[in-house]
Amino acid sequence: MDQPSGWRLWLAGARPRTLPAAVVPVLVGTATATGLGVGGDVDGPLQGIVLWRFAAAMVVALALQVGTNYANDYSDGKRGTDSADRVGPLRLVGSGLAAPASVKRAAMLSFAVAAVVGFALAAAAGWILLLVGAVSIAAGWFYTGGPRPYGYAGLGEVFVFVFFGLVATAGSSFVQSEQLTWLAVAAGVPVGMFATGLLVVNNLRDIPTDAVAGKRTLAVKLGDHRTRVLYVALMVLPFVVTPVIAGASGRLVAWLAMFTILAARIPVQRILEGAKGAALIPILGQTGRVQLLFGIVFAVGLWVGPV
Numbered sequence: 001m002d003q004p005s006g007w008r009l010w011l012a013g014a015r016p017r018t019l020p021a022a023v024v025p026v027l028v029g030t031a032t033a034t035g036l037g038v039g040g041d042v043d044g045p046l047q048g049i050v051l052w053r054f055a056a057a058m059v060v061a062l063a064l065q066v067g068t069n070y071a072n073d074y075s076d077g078k079r080g081t082d083s084a085d086r087v088g089p090l091r092l093v094g095s096g097l098a099a100p101a102s103v104k105r106a107a108m109l110s111f112a113v114a115a116v117v118g119f120a121l122a123a124a125a126g127w128i129l130l131l132v133g134a135v136s137i138a139a140g141w142f143y144t145g146g147p148r149p150y151g152y153a154g155l156g157e158v159f160v161f162v163f164f165g166l167v168a169t170a171g172s173s174f175v176q177s178e179q180l181t182w183l184a185v186a187a188g189v190p191v192g193m194f195a196t197g198l199l200v201v202n203n204l205r206d207i208p209t210d211a212v213a214g215k216r217t218l219a220v221k222l223g224d225h226r227t228r229v230l231y232v233a234l235m236v237l238p239f240v241v242t243p244v245i246a247g248a249s250g251r252l253v254a255w256l257a258m259f260t261i262l263a264a265r266i267p268v269q270r271i272l273e274g275a276k277g278a279a280l281i282p283i284l285g286q287t288g289r290v291q292l293l294f295g296i297v298f299a300v301g302l303w304v305g306p307v
Contacts, residue, residue, distance in 0.1 A: 003097060004090070010106065013092040015069045020288040021164045021195040022065035024295030026058045028191050029172025031302035032184045047303070049176055053124065057172045059117045060133070065164070067110030068140035072151075074103040075144035081213040089281065111137045125175045132171055136163055154218040160199045165192015183249050187302065190238030190245075194291035197234040200227060201271070201287055205280040228271050235264050235287070238294065246301065254301030260294040 004012050034047045070092075077093020078100055092098035115133060122129035139159055143151040150159065169188030174180055203210070203219035204227045211220050219227040239261045246254040267286040275283060 003095070009090075009092070009097060012090045013070060013073055013098065013103065013106070014066045015089060017089070017285045017288050018069060018198055019062065019065060020292040020295070021160070021198055022061040022168070023058065024194070024291055024299075025164060025168035025188065025191050026054070026061050026172045027295050027299040028187050028302065029169040029174075029184055030054050030057070030176055031299040032169070032181065032187050033173040033176035034303045034305060053121060053175045054172075056117050056121050057175050060114045060121065061168055061172070063110045063114035063117070064136055064140055067107050067114060067137070068143060070103055070107035070110060071141050072144045074100055074107055075149065076215075077103070079144075079213070081144075081210065081215050089284075107141070111140065121175050125178050129171065129175070132167060136167065139163055151217065152215050154216055154221050156199055156203070157196050157218050161192040161196045164195040165189065183245070183251075183302075186241075186245050186248075187298070190241055190298070191291075191295065193234045193238045194287070194294060197231055197287050198284065198291070200231045200234060201267075201280060201283050204228065204231065204271075205277065205284075228274075231271050232268055235268050235290070236261075239264075242298065249302075251302050251305045253304040254298055256301050257294050257298035260290065260297055263293050264290045 003009070030049060034049065073092050073094070077091060081094075090097070092103050093100050114137065118129060118133040122133070140163075142149060143156060143159060150156070166185060166188040169191050170180060170184040173184035173187075200219065203217045204224070206215075206217070207219050207224060207227070210217050218230075222230065239258055242257050243255050246252050246257075267283045267290065270279070270283055270286075
């Protein structure tokens, strides 16, 4: 198969299958701020949502995700973790298609975009966002970078759940309402579970090569069977907590997100059937689509509010 080149090479290195993990928390977090915002059409369809803040939050989230992906590519490539035996989506450094320095610059540029746009949001909504942004960038880099990367110690799933679930969702709500609500934090729980599921299926695929390279991911520590159980739990539990959130908040339309469980059947079934190696690659995309579908329906339900 022909390798991509030019902009297609860098698009592949950005790992587009993982981008729902950046998009969904912004959609859901913004929706939780409906009616609480400091601007916008308070009595109309936008119900207090400031559109430029929504767009800026989306840029920040995507830039952080892409920056983390490039940083992971660079650090794993330099360490030799992405060897020729690895099965999975294209890695720029590991494949030799891009120089390590170029991939590092791409990561830094992505983080810089997140920082600049985040500064504008902080100026408008509160300077605490600068601290949140700085910690998020550091977490993205040190996932596999630095002398003691926490992704090599089995803590990657914790990072994803916290930053692409709780922090991103609550932060997207905060930039609209300028307050931290229990609903925004609670809504980040199912969002974080789906985002973590993306990482789990990725690490499940890489267990053989990560174990040899000394990358002690949670999947390596748990082993194949228990990692599959974890993936199934992460794909099912969001549908357990969603009706609780909808009921407790009074935004009952959000309960409709329960129907997206039908889309989760295929990837869960394939994981339970024992898909391995290259067969796990499409499951990554399927998991992302489940998260995106859930996020859209959940966000619309939260935005519409009570029935």
